[in-house]
Amino acid sequence: MSDHLNAPLDPSTHSPNVAPPQKDPQTPERQNRPKPGQIAALSLIGLILAAIAASFAYVAGWLTPQRLTASRFVDALQLNNGGIYEGYRRAHAKGVCFVGHFESNGQGVALSSASVFAAGNTPVIGRFATGAGNPHTPDGDVPVRSMALSYQLADGQVWRSGMNSVPFQIIGTPEAFYEFGVANRRDPSTGKPDLAKQQTFAATHPELKRFSEAMAHWPITNSFANSTFNGVNTFRFIDAQGTSHNVRWIMKPQAPVVALDKQALDRLSADFLSIDLHQRLQQGPLRFDLMVTEAQPGDPINDSSRPWPDDRPTTHVGTLVVERDIAQADGPCRDINFNPLILPKGIEPSDDPILAARGSVYSESFNRRLREEAAAHIPPAAAGGRP
Amino acid sequence: MSAPAEHYTAFTRLLHWLMAAMILAMLFIGVGMVASISSAHEVLIAVHRPLGIAILLLVLIRLANRLAHRAPPLPSDLPLWQRLMAKASQVLLYALMLAMPLIGWSMLSAGNYPIVMFGAVHLPAIAPASPALYAFLRQAHTYLAFVLFAVFLLHLAGALFHGLIRRDGVLASMVHGPGRKEDKH
Ligand code: HEM
Ligand code: HEM
Ligand code: HEM
Numbered sequence: 226m227s228d229h230l231n232a233p234l235d236p237s238t239h240s241p242n243v244a245p246p247q248k249d250p251q252t253p254e255r256q257n258r259p260k261p262g263q264i265a266a267l268s269l270i271g272l273i274l275a276a277i278a279a280s281f282a283y284v285a286g287w288l289t290p291q292r293l294t295a296s297r298f299v300d301a302l303q304l305n306n307g308g309i310y311e312g313y314r315r316a317h318a319k320g321v322c323f324v325g326h327f328e329s330n331g332q333g334v335a336l337s338s339a340s341v342f343a344a345g346n347t348p349v350i351g352r353f354a355t356g357a358g359n360p361h362t363p364d365g366d367v368p369v370r371s372m373a374l375s376y377q378l379a380d381g382q383v384w385r386s387g388m389n390s391v392p393f394q395i396i397g398t399p400e401a402f403y404e405f406g407v408a409n410r411r412d413p414s415t416g417k418p419d420l421a422k423q424q425t426f427a428a429t430h431p432e433l434k435r436f437s438e439a440m441a442h443w444p445i446t447n448s449f450a451n452s453t454f455n456g457v458n459t460f461r462f463i464d465a466q467g468t469s470h471n472v473r474w475i476m477k478p479q480a481p482v483v484a485l486d487k488q489a490l491d492r493l494s495a496d497f498l499s500i501d502l503h504q505r506l507q508q509g510p511l512r513f514d515l516m517v518t519e520a521q522p523g524d525p526i527n528d529s530s531r532p533w534p535d536d537r538p539t540t541h542v543g544t545l546v547v548e549r550d551i552a553q554a555d556g557p558c559r560d561i562n563f564n565p566l567i568l569p570k571g572i573e574p575s576d577d578p579i580l581a582a583r584g585s586v587y588s589e590s591f592n593r594r595l596r597e598e599a600a601a602h603i604p605p606a607a608a609g610g611r612p
Numbered sequence: 613m614s615a616p617a618e619h620y621t622a623f624t625r626l627l628h629w630l631m632a633a634m635i636l637a638m639l640f641i642g643v644g645m646v647a648s649i650s651s652a653h654e655v656l657i658a659v660h661r662p663l664g665i666a667i668l669l670l671v672l673i674r675l676a677n678r679l680a681h682r683a684p685p686l687p688s689d690l691p692l693w694q695r696l697m698a699k700a701s702q703v704l705l706y707a708l709m710l711a712m713p714l715i716g717w718s719m720l721s722a723g724n725y726p727i728v729m730f731g732a733v734h735l736p737a738i739a740p741a742s743p744a745l746y747a748f749l750r751q752a753h754t755y756l757a758f759v760l761f762a763v764f765l766l767h768l769a770g771a772l773f774h775g776l777i778r779r780d781g782v783l784a785s786m787v788h789g790p791g792r793k794e795d796k797h
Contacts, residue, residue: 266776273772274765281761285643294647340732381734383726399649560743561724566654570732574654581651592750595723599747605740
């Protein structure tokens with residue numbers, strides 16, 4: 226390096242407008258030896274580089290291991306799942322793909338300018354699943370079921386949505402949800418969660434009680450076909466005038482509700498939900514009504530652990546028609562990230578922090594499972610993702 | 613050597629500084645959004661995609677401009693290895709400026725994502741849906757971003773070395789046009 230430090234400065238190309246590192250305009254004659262000014266300049270350069278590199282590392286979260294990032298959230302889910310099930314989703318791991326379409330009746334246009342609500346049909350790729358992170362969990366052991374949808378709009382826009390069979394979220398912030406997972410984690414020595422940790426958590430989070438009380442009365446049905454699926458988070462529908470409407474939605478089954486006979490669970494297959502779905506679809510398509518509810522002033526918008534009162538105005542905006550089921554192993558839903566923040570023009574996220582967290586956490590889960598698929602040389606899904 | 617030093621043309625300088633700001637912003641936005649679980653994730657990604665595509669368009673113009681105009685020669689006393697470093701890092705910077713947005717666009721295509729620019733405006737898929745392709749491109753997008761950041765740091769170190777230590781006019785050739793020498797004094 227000293228070679229260049231000693232390099233003579235060429236006065237003809239020297240530009241005085243380039244700020245020297247330090248206020249020393251009367252630099253003495255050039256010498257053939259590093260001058261204090263050059264050493265100071267070198268240190269300054271080093272400092273600048275170090276500062277930029279450190280800011281980069283900070284923004285990336287590398288300097289703050291306690292910060293909750295998408296990657297750390299997924300690590301935590303994996304711990305709670307009791308391991309990594311390669312190629313599977315880190316939550317809602319066990320599921321089945323379906324294809325169908327959404328028949329809009331045009332009523333949604335008053336709430337949102339999204340073209341999916343203009344009267345007409347939109348093709349849909351979807352997925353029914355149970356909520357567990359372990360894909361080998363028997364269907365009867367999981368109280369939460371889900372429906373995920375990817376509406377493929379005519380102009381190439383996409384609307385993705387993930388809905389649960391429980392009406393609201395157990396906890397309203399991602400940080401608390403993360404802590405909840407930590408409190409429920411099985412102690413490797415006992416194989417059971419630590420009761421003291423669970424109690425401490427419950428004592429500081431009264432919303433847990435609201436959830437478990439609601440769950441006690443929530444009907445668990447005997448089929449995907451007659452489960453109600455709730456969007457849970459609040460979204461903003463933007464109408465043609467640009468007015469924003471805070472909404473939540475549900476997919477309400479047209480199939481008659483039949484409660485699950487818990488006594489009969491032993492006799493049911495571990496996969497009874499997908500078997501039942503297949504049998505029903507052999508008879509004909511299944512229908513769900515998309516019901517959109519608008520908030521009234523004062524309703525909680527950014528807290529998905531608080532339901533809205535039952536009397537809010539609700540609009541039936543169209544009907545989902547589920548036509549055909551396809552095993553997820555090579556079905557069109559397999560390589561789709563049902564990130565609920567993939568929205569068409571006319572639908573926007575609310576400032577619900579759970580909703581925001583879902584966006585980045587699902588992407589991290591998606592990245593991991595597709596990497597595992599690639600490592601296992603899994604070919605593209607037979608039916609393809611893009612219709 | 614009494615001839616005034618050559619400078620980059622105003623258009624080249626404009627492109628250089630505009631894109632330097634954009635690319636640096638993209639690198640920070642990229643690592644920041646991926647780590648964030650707040651609404652910053654969605655806000656930043658909505659900026660990241662169109663800004664990245666804007667870089668793709670600008671780099672095409674910039675490449676054409678670079679091929680049309682010779683770059684000012686480096687000082688004749690610069691050691692050979694430093695010339696080679698300067699050349700190599702410039703080639704690498706061009707390659708990465710071109711590759712990064714193309715990878716971003718094709719990885720979203722391979723991952724079955726819509727490629728949203730703003731509002732209803734979106735780009736078509738430029739790669740088939742494929743888990744292997746997605747996994748490869750998604751990781752390439754991360755690692756090449758780190759390479760780009762490293763080469764940027766090297767490039768910056770070089771520029772500051774010229775500007776603060778050698779004071780040989782190389783930094784000035786990109787900072788301003790000729791004829792500013794007499795501004796002061
Ligand atoms: C902070 C809270 C939450 C976290 C960390 C979380 C995490 C996850 C993860 C990692 C996946 C797998 C994604 C993939 O690999 O594609 C998933 C799937 C899913 N989640 Fe959540 N989730 C949260 C809240 C919710 C809420 C509030 C709902 C309610 C509607 C929900 C509904 C779903 C559904 C329906 C799926 C399945 C999507 C599919 O079939 O691909 N999640 N969740
Ligand atoms: C000069 C151009 C670009 C640069 C420097 C850049 C840089 C980055 C960086 C540093 C990351 C974070 C990687 C990680 O930590 O894993 C990232 C992620 C990403 N980039 Fe880019 N990018 C560029 C162009 C694009 C373009 C054109 C698109 C799409 C049209 C795109 C889409 C994405 C997406 C989707 C992610 C991942 C987001 C997530 O997983 O949550 N990028 N980019
Ligand atoms: C990500 C950011 C940057 C990129 C991608 C970049 C890229 C380039 C490229 C490709 C060139 C060759 C000239 C051309 O074809 O335009 C160049 C030249 C130059 N850049 Fe940068 N640059 C960046 C940031 C910077 C910064 C921050 C500085 C100074 C503080 C700087 C200083 C210079 C100088 C002095 C030259 C002229 C070098 C010569 O003629 O050999 N650049 N840059």
